[in-house]
Amino acid sequence: LFKQFFNPLNRFPGPRLARWTRYYMAYYDVFKGGAWIEHLQELHRLYGPVVRVAPNELHFGDPRAYGDIYSTSSKFIKDLDMYGAFPFPESVFVQTDPRQLAARKALITPFFSKQAVLNQIEGNIRSTVEKLTCQLAKNHSPGQIPANLNHALRSTTFDVITTYCFATSPDAVSHPGFHSEVLIGMDTALPYVPLAKHFRIVKVLIRKIPDWITPVLSASLRAAVKQLGDVEAMAEKFLANPDAADDSHRTIFHSLWEGTGTGERATKRGSHLVTKEWLADESLFLRFAGSDTVSSTCVVGCRYILAEPTVLRELVEELDNAWPDKNVNLGIEVLEKLPYLTAVIKESLRLSHGVVSPMTRIISSGGAAIAGHFVPEGTSVAIANSFVHLNTDIFPEPGCFLPERWLQPGSQDLEKHLVAFGRGPRSCPGINLAWCEMYLIFGSIFRKLNLTLPLTFVHPGKQRTVLSLCTQKTFCKLAPKKGCNISTLVSSGSSQYLQ
Numbered sequence: 001l002f003k004q005f006f007n008p009l010n011r012f013p014g015p016r017l018a019r020w021t022r023y024y025m026a027y028y029d030v031f032k033g034g035a036w037i038e039h040l041q042e043l044h045r046l047y048g049p050v051v052r053v054a055p056n057e058l059h060f061g062d063p064r065a066y067g068d069i070y071s072t073s074s075k076f077i078k079d080l081d082m083y084g085a086f087p088f089p090e091s092v093f094v095q096t097d098p099r100q101l102a103a104r105k106a107l108i109t110p111f112f113s114k115q116a117v118l119n120q121i122e123g124n125i126r127s128t129v130e131k132l133t134c135q136l137a138k139n140h141s142p143g144q145i146p147a148n149l150n151h152a153l154r155s156t157t158f159d160v161i162t163t164y165c166f167a168t169s170p171d172a173v174s175h176p177g178f179h180s181e182v183l184i185g186m187d188t189a190l191p192y193v194p195l196a197k198h199f200r201i202v203k204v205l206i207r208k209i210p211d212w213i214t215p216v217l218s219a220s221l222r223a224a225v226k227q228l229g230d231v232e233a234m235a236e237k238f239l240a241n242p243d244a245a246d247d248s249h250r251t252i253f254h255s256l257w258e259g260t261g262t263g264e265r266a267t268k269r270g271s272h273l274v275t276k277e278w279l280a281d282e283s284l285f286l287r288f289a290g291s292d293t294v295s296s297t298c299v300v301g302c303r304y305i306l307a308e309p310t311v312l313r314e315l316v317e318e319l320d321n322a323w324p325d326k327n328v329n330l331g332i333e334v335l336e337k338l339p340y341l342t343a344v345i346k347e348s349l350r351l352s353h354g355v356v357s358p359m360t361r362i363i364s365s366g367g368a369a370i371a372g373h374f375v376p377e378g379t380s381v382a383i384a385n386s387f388v389h390l391n392t393d394i395f396p397e398p399g400c401f402l403p404e405r406w407l408q409p410g411s412q413d414l415e416k417h418l419v420a421f422g423r424g425p426r427s428c429p430g431i432n433l434a435w436c437e438m439y440l441i442f443g444s445i446f447r448k449l450n451l452t453l454p455l456t457f458v459h460p461g462k463q464r465t466v467l468s469l470c471t472q473k474t475f476c477k478l479a480p481k482k483g484c485n486i487s488t489l490v491s492s493g494s495s496q497y498l499q
Protein backbone atom coordinates (compact mmCIF):
# COMPACT_ATOMS: atom_id res chain seq x y z
CA LEU A 1 0.00 0.00 0.00
CA PHE A 2 2.86 2.32 0.99
CA LYS A 3 4.63 1.60 -2.30
CA GLN A 4 1.48 2.34 -4.26
CA PHE A 5 1.10 5.76 -2.64
CA PHE A 6 4.61 6.76 -3.64
CA ASN A 7 4.64 4.98 -7.00
CA PRO A 8 6.27 7.35 -9.57
CA LEU A 9 3.63 6.26 -12.08
CA ASN A 10 0.96 7.99 -10.00
CA ARG A 11 1.55 11.16 -12.00
CA PHE A 12 0.19 9.46 -15.12
CA PRO A 13 -3.60 9.64 -15.48
CA GLY A 14 -5.82 6.60 -15.84
CA PRO A 15 -8.77 4.79 -14.31
CA ARG A 16 -8.49 4.54 -10.52
CA LEU A 17 -9.01 0.79 -10.40
CA ALA A 18 -6.26 0.17 -12.97
CA ARG A 19 -3.72 1.70 -10.55
CA TRP A 20 -4.39 -1.10 -8.11
CA THR A 21 -5.04 -4.19 -10.14
CA ARG A 22 -4.53 -5.82 -13.54
CA TYR A 23 -8.01 -7.30 -13.18
CA TYR A 24 -9.26 -4.01 -14.60
CA MET A 25 -7.66 -5.08 -17.89
CA ALA A 26 -8.72 -8.70 -17.35
CA TYR A 27 -12.34 -7.60 -17.26
CA TYR A 28 -12.10 -6.31 -20.86
CA ASP A 29 -9.73 -9.04 -22.08
CA VAL A 30 -11.69 -11.95 -20.71
CA PHE A 31 -15.19 -10.98 -19.67
CA LYS A 32 -15.93 -8.38 -22.37
CA GLY A 33 -14.87 -10.72 -25.19
CA GLY A 34 -11.46 -9.18 -25.85
CA ALA A 35 -12.62 -5.56 -25.95
CA TRP A 36 -9.46 -4.22 -24.27
CA ILE A 37 -8.01 -2.57 -27.36
CA GLU A 38 -11.29 -0.82 -28.08
CA HIS A 39 -11.43 0.32 -24.50
CA LEU A 40 -7.89 1.69 -24.84
CA GLN A 41 -9.15 4.07 -27.50
CA GLU A 42 -11.77 5.30 -25.06
CA LEU A 43 -9.17 5.67 -22.29
CA HIS A 44 -6.95 7.84 -24.50
CA ARG A 45 -9.94 9.97 -25.39
CA LEU A 46 -10.62 10.49 -21.69
CA TYR A 47 -7.08 10.78 -20.27
CA GLY A 48 -4.87 11.98 -23.12
CA PRO A 49 -1.77 10.56 -24.84
CA VAL A 50 -0.37 8.55 -21.90
CA VAL A 51 -2.60 6.34 -19.78
CA ARG A 52 -1.70 4.21 -16.79
CA VAL A 53 -3.56 1.02 -17.67
CA ALA A 54 -2.29 -1.26 -14.90
CA PRO A 55 -0.29 -0.83 -11.67
CA ASN A 56 2.97 -1.06 -13.63
CA GLU A 57 1.90 -0.40 -17.22
CA LEU A 58 1.56 2.69 -19.41
CA HIS A 59 -0.06 2.82 -22.81
CA PHE A 60 0.86 5.56 -25.28
CA GLY A 61 -1.43 6.95 -27.95
CA ASP A 62 1.08 9.28 -29.61
CA PRO A 63 2.74 7.57 -32.65
CA ARG A 64 6.08 9.20 -31.71
CA ALA A 65 6.21 6.64 -28.91
CA TYR A 66 6.57 3.83 -31.46
CA GLY A 67 10.13 4.76 -32.43
CA ASP A 68 11.10 5.22 -28.78
CA ILE A 69 9.74 1.89 -27.60
CA TYR A 70 10.55 -0.36 -30.55
CA SER A 71 13.74 1.28 -31.85
CA THR A 72 16.50 -0.81 -33.42
CA SER A 73 18.86 -0.02 -30.56
CA SER A 74 16.20 -0.75 -27.91
CA LYS A 75 17.32 -2.76 -24.91
CA PHE A 76 13.80 -3.08 -23.57
CA ILE A 77 12.80 -6.68 -23.01
CA LYS A 78 9.36 -8.21 -23.49
CA ASP A 79 7.03 -8.00 -20.50
CA LEU A 80 6.33 -11.50 -19.19
CA ASP A 81 3.05 -10.35 -17.66
CA MET A 82 1.83 -10.47 -21.24
CA TYR A 83 4.20 -12.84 -23.07
CA GLY A 84 4.29 -15.35 -20.20
CA ALA A 85 0.69 -16.20 -21.10
CA PHE A 86 1.68 -18.03 -24.27
CA PRO A 87 1.94 -21.78 -23.79
CA PHE A 88 5.32 -22.04 -25.56
CA PRO A 89 7.77 -20.60 -22.98
CA GLU A 90 10.90 -21.98 -24.67
CA SER A 91 10.16 -20.40 -28.06
CA VAL A 92 12.09 -17.41 -29.40
CA PHE A 93 8.91 -15.34 -29.08
CA VAL A 94 8.90 -15.50 -25.28
CA GLN A 95 12.67 -15.13 -24.76
CA THR A 96 13.78 -12.22 -22.61
CA ASP A 97 17.41 -13.10 -21.91
CA PRO A 98 19.31 -10.95 -24.46
CA ARG A 99 22.10 -13.49 -25.13
CA GLN A 100 19.77 -16.41 -25.47
CA LEU A 101 17.48 -14.35 -27.71
CA ALA A 102 20.29 -13.20 -30.01
CA ALA A 103 21.54 -16.77 -30.39
CA ARG A 104 18.11 -18.17 -31.16
CA LYS A 105 17.09 -15.40 -33.51
CA ALA A 106 20.34 -15.85 -35.40
CA LEU A 107 19.35 -19.46 -36.01
CA ILE A 108 15.79 -18.73 -37.07
CA THR A 109 16.19 -15.60 -39.19
CA PRO A 110 18.28 -17.16 -42.02
CA PHE A 111 15.67 -19.89 -42.39
CA PHE A 112 13.24 -17.15 -43.52
CA SER A 113 15.67 -14.96 -45.49
CA LYS A 114 14.55 -13.70 -48.88
CA GLN A 115 16.97 -16.05 -50.60
CA ALA A 116 15.72 -19.06 -48.63
CA VAL A 117 12.12 -18.17 -49.38
CA LEU A 118 12.77 -17.79 -53.12
CA ASN A 119 14.97 -20.87 -53.46
CA GLN A 120 13.22 -23.25 -51.15
CA ILE A 121 9.62 -22.36 -50.71
CA GLU A 122 8.19 -20.28 -53.52
CA GLY A 123 7.26 -23.45 -55.46
CA ASN A 124 5.49 -24.88 -52.45
CA ILE A 125 3.51 -21.70 -51.82
CA ARG A 126 2.51 -21.63 -55.48
CA SER A 127 1.23 -25.20 -55.48
CA THR A 128 -0.65 -24.71 -52.21
CA VAL A 129 -2.33 -21.54 -53.51
CA GLU A 130 -3.15 -23.44 -56.70
CA LYS A 131 -4.93 -26.06 -54.60
CA LEU A 132 -6.85 -23.28 -52.84
CA THR A 133 -8.16 -21.70 -56.03
CA CYS A 134 -9.05 -25.10 -57.52
CA GLN A 135 -10.88 -26.13 -54.34
CA LEU A 136 -12.89 -22.90 -54.32
CA ALA A 137 -13.81 -23.13 -57.97
CA LYS A 138 -14.67 -26.82 -57.83
CA ASN A 139 -16.38 -27.36 -54.49
CA HIS A 140 -18.03 -24.14 -53.44
CA SER A 141 -20.42 -23.02 -56.10
CA PRO A 142 -23.92 -21.81 -55.25
CA GLY A 143 -26.01 -24.77 -54.27
CA GLN A 144 -22.99 -26.39 -52.66
CA ILE A 145 -21.81 -25.78 -49.11
CA PRO A 146 -20.26 -22.29 -48.89
CA ALA A 147 -16.62 -22.11 -47.90
CA ASN A 148 -15.44 -19.93 -45.06
CA LEU A 149 -12.82 -17.51 -46.40
CA ASN A 150 -11.12 -17.37 -43.05
CA HIS A 151 -10.70 -21.13 -42.92
CA ALA A 152 -9.79 -21.37 -46.59
CA LEU A 153 -6.90 -18.92 -46.26
CA ARG A 154 -5.74 -20.20 -42.91
CA SER A 155 -5.61 -23.75 -44.30
CA THR A 156 -3.44 -22.44 -47.12
CA THR A 157 -0.98 -20.59 -44.88
CA PHE A 158 -0.90 -23.42 -42.35
CA ASP A 159 0.06 -25.92 -45.05
CA VAL A 160 2.80 -23.55 -46.30
CA ILE A 161 4.42 -23.01 -42.91
CA THR A 162 4.26 -26.64 -41.83
CA THR A 163 5.63 -27.95 -45.11
CA TYR A 164 8.52 -25.52 -44.99
CA CYS A 165 9.40 -25.79 -41.32
CA PHE A 166 8.68 -29.45 -40.72
CA ALA A 167 8.65 -31.10 -44.17
CA THR A 168 5.22 -32.46 -43.41
CA SER A 169 1.77 -30.94 -43.68
CA PRO A 170 -1.82 -31.92 -42.90
CA ASP A 171 -2.91 -30.80 -46.41
CA ALA A 172 -5.59 -28.73 -44.68
CA VAL A 173 -6.35 -26.91 -47.93
CA SER A 174 -7.70 -30.12 -49.47
CA HIS A 175 -9.91 -30.82 -46.49
CA PRO A 176 -13.65 -30.65 -47.28
CA GLY A 177 -14.92 -27.22 -46.30
CA PHE A 178 -11.40 -26.24 -45.22
CA HIS A 179 -12.39 -27.34 -41.74
CA SER A 180 -9.62 -29.70 -40.76
CA GLU A 181 -8.97 -31.02 -37.29
CA VAL A 182 -5.84 -28.91 -37.00
CA LEU A 183 -7.74 -25.64 -37.55
CA ILE A 184 -10.42 -26.71 -35.09
CA GLY A 185 -7.63 -27.33 -32.57
CA MET A 186 -6.10 -23.88 -33.15
CA ASP A 187 -9.45 -22.12 -32.88
CA THR A 188 -10.14 -23.93 -29.64
CA ALA A 189 -6.73 -23.22 -28.11
CA LEU A 190 -6.42 -19.49 -28.84
CA PRO A 191 -9.24 -18.20 -26.61
CA TYR A 192 -7.28 -19.61 -23.67
CA VAL A 193 -4.41 -17.14 -24.24
CA PRO A 194 -6.15 -14.04 -22.80
CA LEU A 195 -7.41 -16.21 -19.98
CA ALA A 196 -3.87 -17.42 -19.28
CA LYS A 197 -2.63 -13.80 -19.41
CA HIS A 198 -4.58 -13.05 -16.26
CA PHE A 199 -4.92 -16.50 -14.70
CA ARG A 200 -1.58 -18.33 -14.99
CA ILE A 201 -2.97 -21.62 -13.78
CA VAL A 202 -4.71 -21.87 -17.16
CA LYS A 203 -1.36 -21.96 -18.96
CA VAL A 204 -0.05 -24.68 -16.69
CA LEU A 205 -3.21 -26.72 -17.20
CA ILE A 206 -3.07 -26.34 -21.00
CA ARG A 207 0.36 -27.98 -21.20
CA LYS A 208 -0.20 -30.54 -18.50
CA ILE A 209 -3.51 -32.15 -19.35
CA PRO A 210 -3.18 -35.77 -18.16
CA ASP A 211 -3.85 -38.47 -20.75
CA TRP A 212 -6.72 -39.97 -18.77
CA ILE A 213 -8.75 -36.74 -19.12
CA THR A 214 -8.49 -36.57 -22.91
CA PRO A 215 -11.29 -39.05 -23.72
CA VAL A 216 -13.85 -37.02 -21.75
CA LEU A 217 -13.00 -33.73 -23.49
CA SER A 218 -15.11 -32.32 -26.31
CA ALA A 219 -13.95 -33.07 -29.85
CA SER A 220 -12.57 -29.53 -30.32
CA LEU A 221 -10.61 -29.63 -27.05
CA ARG A 222 -9.25 -33.03 -28.01
CA ALA A 223 -8.11 -31.49 -31.32
CA ALA A 224 -6.29 -28.75 -29.39
CA VAL A 225 -4.62 -31.25 -27.06
CA LYS A 226 -3.64 -33.38 -30.04
CA GLN A 227 -1.68 -30.43 -31.46
CA LEU A 228 0.48 -30.39 -28.36
CA GLY A 229 1.01 -34.13 -28.61
CA ASP A 230 1.86 -33.82 -32.30
CA VAL A 231 4.61 -31.22 -31.84
CA GLU A 232 6.13 -33.15 -28.96
CA ALA A 233 6.13 -36.35 -31.01
CA MET A 234 7.74 -34.51 -33.93
CA ALA A 235 10.49 -33.16 -31.66
CA GLU A 236 11.08 -36.57 -30.09
CA LYS A 237 11.28 -38.27 -33.47
CA PHE A 238 13.79 -35.73 -34.71
CA LEU A 239 16.00 -36.00 -31.65
CA ALA A 240 16.04 -39.80 -31.91
CA ASN A 241 17.85 -39.49 -35.22
CA PRO A 242 18.71 -35.93 -36.29
CA ASP A 243 20.71 -37.06 -39.32
CA ALA A 244 17.93 -39.16 -40.77
CA ALA A 245 16.50 -36.67 -43.25
CA ASP A 246 18.14 -36.00 -46.57
CA ASP A 247 18.82 -32.44 -47.72
CA SER A 248 15.52 -32.15 -49.56
CA HIS A 249 13.70 -32.59 -46.25
CA ARG A 250 15.64 -30.19 -44.09
CA THR A 251 13.47 -28.67 -41.40
CA ILE A 252 13.74 -25.82 -38.92
CA PHE A 253 14.84 -28.51 -36.45
CA HIS A 254 17.95 -29.15 -38.58
CA SER A 255 18.76 -25.42 -38.60
CA LEU A 256 18.46 -25.22 -34.82
CA TRP A 257 20.41 -28.43 -34.28
CA GLU A 258 23.27 -27.68 -36.64
CA GLY A 259 23.44 -24.02 -35.70
CA THR A 260 23.70 -24.84 -32.03
CA GLY A 261 26.41 -27.43 -32.59
CA THR A 262 29.93 -26.77 -33.78
CA GLY A 263 30.36 -29.04 -36.77
CA GLU A 264 28.67 -29.30 -40.12
CA ARG A 265 26.17 -31.78 -38.81
CA ALA A 266 24.87 -32.46 -35.32
CA THR A 267 27.42 -32.53 -32.54
CA LYS A 268 27.36 -33.53 -28.91
CA ARG A 269 27.25 -29.89 -27.96
CA GLY A 270 24.10 -29.48 -29.99
CA SER A 271 22.47 -32.39 -28.25
CA HIS A 272 22.91 -30.68 -24.87
CA LEU A 273 21.30 -27.47 -25.99
CA VAL A 274 18.58 -28.69 -28.28
CA THR A 275 15.94 -30.11 -26.01
CA LYS A 276 12.62 -31.68 -26.80
CA GLU A 277 10.88 -28.82 -24.96
CA TRP A 278 12.59 -26.15 -27.05
CA LEU A 279 11.81 -27.85 -30.36
CA ALA A 280 8.20 -28.51 -29.39
CA ASP A 281 7.64 -24.93 -28.19
CA GLU A 282 9.29 -23.43 -31.24
CA SER A 283 7.14 -25.61 -33.50
CA LEU A 284 3.96 -24.70 -31.72
CA PHE A 285 4.74 -21.00 -31.97
CA LEU A 286 5.80 -21.10 -35.63
CA ARG A 287 2.60 -22.92 -36.58
CA PHE A 288 0.58 -20.03 -35.14
CA ALA A 289 2.89 -17.16 -36.08
CA GLY A 290 3.31 -18.34 -39.64
CA SER A 291 -0.32 -19.07 -40.42
CA ASP A 292 -2.80 -16.85 -38.57
CA THR A 293 -0.99 -13.60 -39.37
CA VAL A 294 -0.74 -13.99 -43.13
CA SER A 295 -4.25 -15.37 -43.53
CA SER A 296 -5.80 -12.62 -41.38
CA THR A 297 -4.13 -9.95 -43.50
CA CYS A 298 -5.45 -11.61 -46.65
CA VAL A 299 -8.97 -12.00 -45.24
CA VAL A 300 -9.11 -8.36 -44.19
CA GLY A 301 -7.72 -7.28 -47.58
CA CYS A 302 -10.19 -9.41 -49.54
CA ARG A 303 -13.14 -7.98 -47.62
CA TYR A 304 -12.13 -4.41 -48.32
CA ILE A 305 -11.22 -5.04 -51.96
CA LEU A 306 -14.55 -6.67 -52.63
CA ALA A 307 -16.41 -3.89 -50.88
CA GLU A 308 -14.72 -1.24 -53.06
CA PRO A 309 -15.56 -1.75 -56.77
CA THR A 310 -12.95 0.78 -57.96
CA VAL A 311 -10.19 -0.96 -56.03
CA LEU A 312 -11.33 -4.34 -57.33
CA ARG A 313 -11.44 -3.08 -60.92
CA GLU A 314 -8.01 -1.47 -60.75
CA LEU A 315 -6.44 -4.57 -59.16
CA VAL A 316 -7.98 -7.03 -61.61
CA GLU A 317 -6.99 -4.84 -64.56
CA GLU A 318 -3.37 -4.67 -63.42
CA LEU A 319 -3.26 -8.44 -62.86
CA ASP A 320 -4.93 -9.26 -66.20
CA ASN A 321 -2.37 -7.12 -68.05
CA ALA A 322 0.65 -8.48 -66.23
CA TRP A 323 -0.57 -12.09 -66.25
CA PRO A 324 -2.17 -12.66 -69.68
CA ASP A 325 -2.39 -16.46 -69.43
CA LYS A 326 -3.54 -17.40 -65.96
CA ASN A 327 -2.71 -21.04 -66.57
CA VAL A 328 0.98 -20.19 -66.84
CA ASN A 329 2.79 -19.44 -63.58
CA LEU A 330 3.85 -15.86 -63.01
CA GLY A 331 7.13 -15.39 -61.13
CA ILE A 332 7.09 -13.66 -57.79
CA GLU A 333 9.61 -11.16 -59.18
CA VAL A 334 6.92 -9.97 -61.62
CA LEU A 335 4.18 -9.77 -58.99
CA GLU A 336 6.47 -7.81 -56.66
CA LYS A 337 6.82 -5.10 -59.28
CA LEU A 338 3.10 -4.51 -59.68
CA PRO A 339 2.46 -1.17 -57.97
CA TYR A 340 -1.25 -1.49 -57.35
CA LEU A 341 -1.04 -5.04 -55.99
CA THR A 342 1.80 -3.94 -53.69
CA ALA A 343 -0.25 -0.96 -52.49
CA VAL A 344 -3.25 -3.23 -51.87
CA ILE A 345 -1.12 -5.51 -49.69
CA LYS A 346 0.28 -2.54 -47.73
CA GLU A 347 -3.22 -1.25 -47.13
CA SER A 348 -4.33 -4.74 -46.02
CA LEU A 349 -1.41 -4.88 -43.57
CA ARG A 350 -2.31 -1.41 -42.29
CA LEU A 351 -5.93 -2.31 -41.64
CA SER A 352 -5.19 -5.72 -40.12
CA HIS A 353 -2.40 -4.33 -37.90
CA GLY A 354 -0.26 -7.48 -37.62
CA VAL A 355 -0.34 -7.96 -33.87
CA VAL A 356 -3.31 -6.12 -32.43
CA SER A 357 -2.61 -6.42 -28.71
CA PRO A 358 -0.17 -3.88 -27.26
CA MET A 359 3.32 -5.43 -27.42
CA THR A 360 4.54 -4.52 -23.95
CA ARG A 361 8.23 -3.85 -23.23
CA ILE A 362 10.01 -3.23 -19.92
CA ILE A 363 11.98 0.02 -19.62
CA SER A 364 15.64 -0.76 -18.93
CA SER A 365 17.82 0.60 -16.13
CA GLY A 366 18.03 4.36 -15.82
CA GLY A 367 14.58 4.93 -17.28
CA ALA A 368 13.82 6.39 -20.70
CA ALA A 369 12.01 9.21 -22.46
CA ILE A 370 9.00 7.94 -24.39
CA ALA A 371 7.24 10.48 -26.62
CA GLY A 372 8.66 13.25 -24.43
CA HIS A 373 7.66 11.68 -21.08
CA PHE A 374 10.24 10.32 -18.65
CA VAL A 375 9.34 6.76 -17.69
CA PRO A 376 11.12 5.05 -14.78
CA GLU A 377 12.98 1.75 -15.23
CA GLY A 378 10.99 -1.42 -14.76
CA THR A 379 7.78 0.11 -16.15
CA SER A 380 5.89 -1.82 -18.80
CA VAL A 381 5.15 0.35 -21.86
CA ALA A 382 3.46 -0.13 -25.22
CA ILE A 383 1.68 1.54 -28.08
CA ALA A 384 -0.62 -0.76 -30.00
CA ASN A 385 -0.06 -0.87 -33.78
CA SER A 386 -3.60 0.37 -34.40
CA PHE A 387 -2.74 3.71 -32.76
CA VAL A 388 -0.22 4.31 -35.57
CA HIS A 389 -2.21 2.76 -38.41
CA LEU A 390 -5.39 4.64 -37.59
CA ASN A 391 -3.79 7.99 -36.80
CA THR A 392 -5.53 10.65 -38.88
CA ASP A 393 -2.44 12.87 -39.23
CA ILE A 394 -0.43 10.03 -40.76
CA PHE A 395 -3.19 8.26 -42.66
CA PRO A 396 -6.03 10.65 -43.50
CA GLU A 397 -9.39 8.84 -43.62
CA PRO A 398 -7.77 5.96 -41.73
CA GLY A 399 -10.84 3.70 -41.86
CA CYS A 400 -10.93 3.80 -45.68
CA PHE A 401 -9.13 1.24 -47.82
CA LEU A 402 -7.14 3.52 -50.12
CA PRO A 403 -4.26 1.77 -51.93
CA GLU A 404 -3.68 5.10 -53.71
CA ARG A 405 -2.16 6.55 -50.53
CA TRP A 406 0.87 4.29 -51.13
CA LEU A 407 1.25 5.53 -54.72
CA GLN A 408 1.35 9.29 -54.17
CA PRO A 409 4.59 11.23 -54.68
CA GLY A 410 6.51 11.14 -51.39
CA SER A 411 4.56 8.15 -50.12
CA GLN A 412 7.85 6.42 -49.25
CA ASP A 413 7.69 8.47 -46.07
CA LEU A 414 4.60 6.50 -45.09
CA GLU A 415 6.55 3.25 -45.03
CA LYS A 416 8.01 3.99 -41.63
CA HIS A 417 4.50 4.16 -40.23
CA LEU A 418 3.52 0.73 -41.56
CA VAL A 419 4.34 -1.22 -38.42
CA ALA A 420 2.39 -4.45 -38.93
CA PHE A 421 5.63 -6.48 -38.69
CA GLY A 422 6.77 -4.56 -35.62
CA ARG A 423 10.05 -2.69 -35.39
CA GLY A 424 13.36 -3.10 -33.62
CA PRO A 425 15.10 -6.20 -32.31
CA ARG A 426 11.83 -8.11 -31.77
CA SER A 427 10.35 -7.41 -35.18
CA CYS A 428 9.09 -10.23 -37.36
CA PRO A 429 11.71 -12.50 -38.97
CA GLY A 430 9.02 -14.05 -41.18
CA ILE A 431 8.48 -10.89 -43.22
CA ASN A 432 9.93 -12.26 -46.50
CA LEU A 433 7.87 -15.41 -46.33
CA ALA A 434 4.77 -13.36 -45.46
CA TRP A 435 5.21 -11.00 -48.44
CA CYS A 436 5.82 -13.88 -50.84
CA GLU A 437 2.63 -15.62 -49.65
CA MET A 438 0.58 -12.43 -49.84
CA TYR A 439 1.71 -11.69 -53.41
CA LEU A 440 0.81 -15.20 -54.53
CA ILE A 441 -2.49 -15.37 -52.62
CA PHE A 442 -3.85 -11.93 -53.62
CA GLY A 443 -2.44 -12.28 -57.15
CA SER A 444 -3.93 -15.72 -57.76
CA ILE A 445 -7.30 -15.12 -56.12
CA PHE A 446 -7.98 -11.92 -58.03
CA ARG A 447 -6.52 -13.19 -61.30
CA LYS A 448 -8.11 -16.62 -61.28
CA LEU A 449 -11.40 -16.22 -59.43
CA ASN A 450 -14.23 -13.88 -60.15
CA LEU A 451 -15.49 -12.74 -56.78
CA THR A 452 -18.77 -10.90 -56.39
CA LEU A 453 -20.73 -9.77 -53.37
CA PRO A 454 -24.07 -10.97 -52.11
CA LEU A 455 -26.80 -8.57 -51.07
CA THR A 456 -26.26 -9.31 -47.39
CA PHE A 457 -22.67 -8.08 -47.47
CA VAL A 458 -21.83 -5.42 -44.89
CA HIS A 459 -19.03 -3.01 -45.76
CA PRO A 460 -16.08 -3.68 -43.41
CA GLY A 461 -15.81 0.05 -42.67
CA LYS A 462 -19.36 -0.01 -41.33
CA GLN A 463 -18.77 -2.93 -39.03
CA ARG A 464 -17.87 -2.78 -35.41
CA THR A 465 -14.15 -3.48 -35.46
CA VAL A 466 -13.01 -5.83 -32.77
CA LEU A 467 -9.36 -5.56 -31.86
CA SER A 468 -7.78 -7.56 -29.13
CA LEU A 469 -5.89 -10.54 -27.90
CA CYS A 470 -8.76 -12.94 -27.89
CA THR A 471 -10.40 -15.83 -29.65
CA GLN A 472 -8.76 -16.98 -32.84
CA LYS A 473 -7.27 -13.57 -33.69
CA THR A 474 -4.34 -13.52 -31.32
CA PHE A 475 -2.30 -11.88 -34.00
CA CYS A 476 -4.77 -10.01 -36.13
CA LYS A 477 -8.07 -9.40 -34.49
CA LEU A 478 -9.55 -7.35 -37.30
CA ALA A 479 -10.39 -10.49 -39.21
CA PRO A 480 -14.11 -11.28 -39.19
CA LYS A 481 -15.49 -13.21 -36.28
CA LYS A 482 -16.46 -16.81 -36.66
CA GLY A 483 -19.83 -17.11 -38.36
CA CYS A 484 -19.72 -13.52 -39.57
CA ASN A 485 -21.49 -13.39 -42.92
CA ILE A 486 -18.70 -11.69 -44.83
CA SER A 487 -16.15 -14.35 -44.05
CA THR A 488 -17.98 -16.85 -46.16
CA LEU A 489 -16.99 -17.33 -49.74
CA VAL A 490 -19.11 -19.10 -52.30
CA SER A 491 -17.92 -19.88 -55.77
CA SER A 492 -19.73 -20.75 -58.94
CA GLY A 493 -17.76 -21.99 -61.90
CA SER A 494 -15.77 -19.00 -62.96
CA SER A 495 -17.72 -16.73 -60.64
CA GLN A 496 -17.42 -16.62 -56.85
CA TYR A 497 -19.18 -14.41 -54.40
CA LEU A 498 -19.16 -13.69 -50.71
CA GLN A 499 -22.22 -14.78 -48.85
Ligand code: HEM
Pocket residue numbers: 092093094105108112161286289290291293294297353354355359419420421422425426427428429430431433434
Ligand atom coordinates in the same frame (compact mmCIF):
# COMPACT_ATOMS: atom_id res chain seq x y z
C1 HEM B 1 1.45 -10.78 -42.46
C2 HEM B 1 2.17 -11.61 -41.76
C3 HEM B 1 2.87 -11.34 -40.45
C4 HEM B 1 2.78 -10.26 -39.62
C5 HEM B 1 1.95 -9.00 -39.81
C6 HEM B 1 3.66 -10.52 -38.49
C7 HEM B 1 3.86 -9.65 -37.44
C8 HEM B 1 4.70 -9.89 -36.37
C9 HEM B 1 4.92 -8.97 -35.28
C10 HEM B 1 4.25 -7.62 -35.10
C11 HEM B 1 5.80 -9.56 -34.43
C12 HEM B 1 6.31 -8.98 -33.11
C13 HEM B 1 5.47 -9.58 -32.02
C14 HEM B 1 5.75 -9.05 -30.64
O1 HEM B 1 6.78 -8.43 -30.39
O2 HEM B 1 4.90 -9.28 -29.78
C15 HEM B 1 6.16 -10.84 -34.99
C16 HEM B 1 7.04 -11.71 -34.42
C17 HEM B 1 7.42 -12.89 -34.99
N1 HEM B 1 7.00 -13.41 -36.20
FE1 HEM B 1 5.70 -12.55 -37.46
N2 HEM B 1 4.25 -11.74 -38.67
C18 HEM B 1 3.80 -12.27 -39.85
C19 HEM B 1 4.16 -13.48 -40.40
C20 HEM B 1 5.12 -14.31 -39.89
C21 HEM B 1 5.56 -15.52 -40.54
C22 HEM B 1 5.08 -16.05 -41.89
C23 HEM B 1 6.49 -16.07 -39.72
C24 HEM B 1 7.24 -17.32 -40.01
C25 HEM B 1 7.19 -18.33 -39.32
C26 HEM B 1 6.63 -15.21 -38.55
C27 HEM B 1 7.50 -15.43 -37.50
C28 HEM B 1 7.65 -14.59 -36.42
C29 HEM B 1 8.55 -14.86 -35.30
C30 HEM B 1 9.49 -16.07 -35.17
C31 HEM B 1 8.41 -13.79 -34.40
C32 HEM B 1 9.08 -13.63 -33.03
C33 HEM B 1 10.23 -12.64 -33.10
C34 HEM B 1 10.76 -12.27 -31.72
O3 HEM B 1 10.13 -12.54 -30.72
O4 HEM B 1 11.84 -11.66 -31.66
N3 HEM B 1 5.77 -14.15 -38.70
N4 HEM B 1 5.48 -11.01 -36.18
